[in-house]
Amino acid sequence: MGTNFSKKSFQLLIAALIAALPLLFSCAGNHIVGERTFSGATVSEDSVQVRVITPIYSLTIRKSDAQLFLENGRGEKFTSFPLAAYFGNDTPIYAGENSYHWKVNGHQLFAEQFSDDSVFSKFQMEFFENCFTVKFFVHPPQKGIGTFLLRKGDIALETKGWSEYFSPEPDDYYSSKPQIDIRTDRDQQWKFAPAPLNLSFLSPAGWISFGIVDLPDASIFAFRENSLWLDIPWQKLALNTGQLYPLPELLISCNRSEWDAVKDYSDFVFRKEFSSNHQSLETPQWWKSPIISPLGETLKRQFSEDDHRYTLNWIKNFLDSMRVSWIDSNFIFIIEGKWNRVFGDPTPSSQFANLRQFIDECHQHDIRVILSWKAWQIAPDSKAVLWGLHDGEMCDATHHLFPAYVDSSCKIMIGDQPNGLNADGIQIENLFLTPKAETADFENPNLGVGIKEAYRYLAEFYR
Known part of the structure; x- marks a missing residue:
């Protein structure tokens, strides 16, 4: 028994050491800092960009301005968008001369946006085989209502070729302005839970969906002005201006259909909320x-x-x-x-x-x-x-x-x-x-x- 345990421990140790070694090599004149495969996603970076490749999608993040380009496995484009949040007023969250600090850790990516030598905002991402998440941390405004996700000024989601819009909201599935509004009654929905906080779109590369993973300080999750919008009442929250506010984590997934998008979103949220250590409550x-x-x-x-x-x-x-x-x-x-x-x-x-x-x-x-x-x-x-x-x-x-x-x-x-x-x-x-x-x-x-x-x-x- 002791011999088998030692052999297994040694094998695990070797596997861990191999996984921890970055693969260093040169490619097209750019020095590759590291490349690793986790959770079905291969993540690599160089001085210009971050690349993520899975069997379902591939994405490139341009380091100079945090612009993300997303394609399917055949090289067809889903969309592109800035990794930023925007309050929709005269004071955007980016200002002056900006620079980014990037860090790849396994299948996670961390980025900080600097302005005048201070952290102006930051975000973190995690990559999986058919989806990835992004969570923004921003300096909150002291007034106004609402926040746009995946928007920087006039730059937002590219929707060229998008042919269908979908929200799992009864009586309003294929609205051209999809949204989930918990305070709007549809078919006596107030008696039940609201629709999943997940909006889907049919692009030339296939279905892509955007869902809110965390509970938001908001009642509306909507697609507005080619962006994702939450009606966060900033003046009511009375937040500390010296601290970064964590916006709800956003799940972006590639799906076979609009209804598969709802299932993929629900499965992800369930796995996150109920870990393997979770013991379900007994019902009578x-x-x-x-x-x-x-x-x-x-x-x-x-x-x-x-x-x-x-x-x-x-x-x-x-x-x-x-x-x-x-x-x-x-x-x-x-x-x-x-x-x-x-x-x-x-x-x-x-x-x-x-x-x-x-x-x-x-x-x-x-x-x-x-x-x-x-x-x-x-x-x-x-x-x-x-x-x-x-x-x-x-x-x-x-x-x-x-x-x-x-x-x-x-x-x-x-x-x-x-x-x-x-x-x-x-x-x-x-x-x-x-x-x-x-x-x-x-x-x-x-x-x-x-x-x-x-x-x-x-x-x-x-x-």
């Missing part, structure tokens, strides 16, 4: 049961959220009818609509006064109950307002008392203590109808706004 066996909701019936009857006909007795009658028609009585039942006294408060209304008793009776018949909870919406006399977690009619998830507010509300909704409702779960509705960042009054916006705030809201309930 009952979660696999069918889900029944009265929402369709209330829409059919045109019940409003405050309709006097929407009572616990009506819910009981609806559930009884489902039990008669449903062969398997083991199902999950969602109490939709306004069962609580006011939005933002877990106390049942007078129309649902005996809600705990109803839920206990459901449990006796092996029926699990989930309570619907409207995110963000709060009434003037709700618990959220009494605790000070409000900006007009919206809840502030950046408030320091927000975790305690969620904990207190959950103890009532899913707690089994005498004053608890003993529900089995909570359905968060309208999660992505977040407060409008440019007008909201956040206590601590640096915790995240837009999609980041939505994630924080959900994460506190999930905790």
Whole structure:
């Protein structure tokens, strides 16, 4: 056993040493600093450019101005673009005489942009067989809204020959102005997650897509003015001007089709978020049961959220009818609509006064109950307002008392203590109808706004 282990260790050591040795040689008059193959990508550089070659794509980055040229494996051009971010105002992030410092480390590339002997911005890239990532770090502006990615002044993505534009947004798949806007309701999407933050384009070389990997301080990811645009509310973030702000990591992939682009993007994000060491959370066996909701019936009857006909007795009658028609009585039942006294408060209304008793009776018949909870919406006399977690009619998830507010509300909704409702779960509705960042009054916006705030809201309930 000891001999085998030593032999294996020696082989691994030799392999590591070989991988660490750069291959030095001359080519066309340029001195090649190094060439290595990692993750299906061969990365090399000389004094003029950085080259990356994979079976799927090849790219060249011109060191003098950080312009990137992207082709497929047959030498057909996808596009070209500057490796830069731009705020779209009179003060671009590049200024004066600029120079770059480049460093290749395996399948990663690091670059710093200098202006007046100080780092003005920087970016880092990582290369894989069918995709690569780029993440920018910039000095944030103190006002204005929005940031263009892959743009430097008037220089942006080259779109010559692009024939189709695609976003995985329902009812708007092939718009000439593709975008994902979480605050725009399409087919009641506010009840669900937004479309993947990934936009795709059919170029002469094939499909190419651009996706946001990190949660952005933004609600919109769009293709505008031949650039990628995020509506980051700079004046609300109140960032330190002396520090570089990390923009969301951008994934650029070459795809077989527009729908393969969505899958490639989702697979990449999943692999990044859930490493091999991640242990998936166990879900209860009952979660696999069918889900029944009265929402369709209330829409059919045109019940409003405050309709006097929407009572616990009506819910009981609806559930009884489902039990008669449903062969398997083991199902999950969602109490939709306004069962609580006011939005933002877990106390049942007078129309649902005996809600705990109803839920206990459901449990006796092996029926699990989930309570619907409207995110963000709060009434003037709700618990959220009494605790000070409000900006007009919206809840502030950046408030320091927000975790305690969620904990207190959950103890009532899913707690089994005498004053608890003993529900089995909570359905968060309208999660992505977040407060409008440019007008909201956040206590601590640096915790995240837009999609980041939505994630924080959900994460506190999930905790």
